[in-house]
Amino acid sequence: MVNLVSFDRKTLLAKVVRQFRISRNGIHGPNHWARVRRHALTVGQATGADLLVVELFAFLHDSQRRNEDQDPLHGLRGAEYAALLNGSSFALDATQMKTLDYAIRHHSDGGRSEDVTIQTCWDADRLDLGRCGIKPAAKYLSAAAAGEIESAYRWSVESADAVDPALWEFL
Numbered sequence: 255m256v257n258l259v260s261f262d263r264k265t266l267l268a269k270v271v272r273q274f275r276i277s278r279n280g281i282h283g284p285n286h287w288a289r290v291r292r293h294a295l296t297v298g299q300a301t302g303a304d305l306l307v308v309e310l311f312a313f314l315h316d317s318q319r320r321n322e323d324q325d326p327l328h329g330l331r332g333a334e335y336a337a338l339l340n341g342s343s344f345a346l347d348a349t350q351m352k353t354l355d356y357a358i359r360h361h362s363d364g365g366r367s368e369d370v371t372i373q374t375c376w377d378a379d380r381l382d383l384g385r386c387g388i389k390p391a392a393k394y395l396s397a398a399a400a401g402e403i404e405s406a407y408r409w410s411v412e413s414a415d416a417v418d419p420a421l422w423e424f425l
């Protein structure tokens with residue numbers, strides 16, 4: 255069982271969803287965040303990532319999208335939004351906030367990171383590419399995440415459009 259840092263996930267999720275500008279059932283909406291969250295926690299346990307940072311990444315990284323396809327600045331806006339919420343919706347120290355900022359800001363640049371927490375965030379997002387019909391490539395993933403490719407792909411395809419209450423077990 256993962257030992258999660260406590261913060262009010264339900265209130266944070268409600269707040270993020272309220273301000274979300276695009277479809278709640280779309281490929282960048284809450285179903286995606288939920289799968290990214292689950293991957294982030296699974297991979298994060300194996301990599302030793304900061305589980306609070308990777309969980310917040312899941313909730314926030316696509317929260318500022320303005321469309322479903324070309325939106326190259328959504329990472330930058332997402333990082334700014336995370337900074338705005340820090341201190342009220344959750345409490346990260348300066349180092350954690352810097353890590354979350356970088357992970358969100360650059361999550362769609364296609365890179366890799368030596369920082370396990372940042373790489374775990376990107377792993378988790380990439381493991382859900384199956385919802386777009388893309389099988390994640392191991393070369394962009396940590397070894398721990400690469401081991402999850404097949405099961406993650408099946409999960410993404412099967413639950414791409416479905417609102418699965420089990421994804422939000424904390425609600």
Ligand SMILES: [Fe+2]
Nearest residue numbers: 315316361362
């Ligand atoms: Fe994104």
Ligand SMILES: [Fe+2]
Nearest residue numbers: 286315316379
């Ligand atoms: Fe994403």
